Amino acid sequence: MDPTTTRRLGLALLLASVAAPALSSDAAPTTTAEQVLACHIDALGGRAALDRIQDLRLEGDYTAFSQPAGFILERKRPNLYFFDTKVLDMHVIDAYDGERTWILNPLLGNDWPIEAPPAEAGRILGLASFDGTLADAVSAGHRVELAGVEDFEGTESYKLVVHLTGGGEETWFVATDTCLPVGRDAVTSDFGSALPGRTFFSEYRPVGGVQIAHHIEDEFGIRFRVTQVILSEVNIGIKDERFAFHPQPEMEPLAMLAGEWRVKVETRPAERAPWNESETTATLVSDYAGTRLEERVRYSDGLFDRHELRTLGYDRARKRFVQTVFDNVTMSPDRLEGGFETGQIVLSNADTGTAVSGGGVTQLRRHTFHDL
Template sequence: MLKKILIAAAVFGCCFSLTLTAQTADEVVAKYIEAHGGYETLKAVNSMKITGAQAVPMQGLELPFTVFLKRPNKMYMEATFQGMSFITAFDGESGWTINPFMGDPAPQPMTESEQEQIKVEADIDGVLMDYKEKGHQIEVLGKEDLEGTEVIKLRVTLKNDNIQTWYLDADYFIELRVDSKTSQMGQEMDISTTFSDFKEVEGMMMPFSMEARTNGTVIFTRKLETIEINPELDDVKFRMPEKGSRP
C-alpha cells in the first residue's frame, strides 16, 4: 500500500512539475514577439529597405543586394553581378523574376510552388506573429541542445502545408535556426538557416547575419549592412513590368 502511495505521489509530482514548466505555443510566440521589440513596435513597421551582400561559396560569388518589403505581403529583391540584375518580386498576389543569367532578360511569372514560397518570405512580420490568423499551426516539441545552447524547438505547419522547424534560444527567445524546404531551379531542397549578429534597429532586434546549408554544405551567407524602417515605397515597384521596360 505504501509503495502504491509513493508511486502515485511521484507521478502527481512529475505531472505538477510539467504543468508549471511546459509552455504553450502562444506563450512561446508571445515571448518571441517581446524579444524582437513587442507587438505594437513591430506592427508599426509598414515598409523596410534592406541592403547587404550575399556570398555563394561554391561559385566564388559575392552579390550586393537590396530588398524592399511593404505591407501587405509585397517584396522586391534585386541582386547585381557584372552589371546585370537578378530580380525576385511579389506584388501581394503574384510573383515574378528577371534572370538575365538564364539568357532571357524579360520578366517571367513564377511557378505555383515558387509563388507559395515567396508569399511566405514577403510577410514583413514573419510566420510566427499572428500565426493563427494566417492559417499556420505551431507545436512546441520541447527543449534540446543546439551546439551548446538550450533551445525551444517548434514545429510550424504553414497554411500551404509546408513545414518549418524553428529553434529559439530558451533564455532570449530569438531565432537561432530554421529548417525548411525550398525550391531552387525547380528542385526541392532541405535548407537549414542559422541567424546571428542580432542588432537593435529602432527598438527591434534583427539578425544581421544568416547562413544557409543543405546536407551540411554552405549554399549562401548573407550579411546585412543597413535596415531602413518605413521608407516611402510605391506599389508599382512590386508589379511585374511590361516586357521591354525596366522595373
C-alpha cells in the same frame, strides 16, 4: 541553384529586443507553443512596435557561388517583397507584388521578368510574411506545435513545428534565453527543384527601435549562401510600384484595349470603288500577364462576311511589334510588323512575305494604333 534559392532575409523582419523576456528552460515540460509565441512577440518589442514599421529597406552583401555582390531587400505591408542582387555577375530579382510571385533570373534562362515556377513561388511566399512566420502565426491561421527543447548548433532552443495554412511546414528553433530565432528548417528550391534547406540567424542589431538579424546563412544541398546587412532603414515611404510585375513594358500601353468595343468599319474592293460602311463589335482579351492581346472581330466588306482572329505581341529579340491575322476568306495566316512611332504603333505586311496574292493583286495590310 543559387540565385533562385536565395533564402535571404525571408525571415521577414525577424525583429527582436536585445533584452527580450525569456521562458526559463526549467519550465520546458509545462511550456506551451502559445507561451513561446507570446515570448517571441514580446522579444520583438511587442505587437505595437511591429505595427509601427510599415516598410523596410536593407542593403549589404550577398555571397553566392563564393562571389560577393551587393543586394537590396525592400519590404512593405502587408506582404510585398523585393530582393535585388547579382549572381555570377547576372542581375537576379525575387519579388511578390501581393498577387504574383515573379523572378528575373538569367541562370534559369530568362533575363526578363516572369511569373515564378511553383517551387520558386513557394520559396518567395515563405519569405514574404512581413513580421515573420512566428509573429504572424495566429493571424495567418498556422498551427504551431512545440516539439520540445533541443540543442541547435550549440544553443538551447525551443523547437517549433509550424504547419502552414497553405500546406507544408517549417521548423523554427528559438533560443530559450532570448526567444529569438536562431535557425529554421524549410523547403527551398534549387534551379526550380524543391529540396530541404536550413537557415541560421545571428547578429541582431537595433533598427527603428527593434532588432533585425544582420547575418543570415543558408544551406541546401551543396549550396551555401551568406547575407550580411550593412545598411537598414524603416518607414521610408516605398511605393507599391517598386514591387509591380512588368513582364513586357512595351505592351502595357495596349492593356487598356482589353474589352468589348463598338467598331465602325469602312472597306472598298478597289482603290477607286466607293466605301462600304458597317458597324460591328470587337472583343479583345489580354493574356499571358499582359504580353499578348487577342482580338476577334466579324464584319462585312460588301462581298464577304469576314471573321478575323488577330493576336498582337512584342518580339523582344527583334524589338518589333508583331501581329498575326487569320480570317475565313484568305484561309492563310498573315504577319504584320512595325514599331512605335510618335504616339502610335504602325504595323504592315509589306516586308513580311505573308501577303496573299491572287488575280494579279497583292493584298497589303497596314494597321495603326493611335493615341498611345
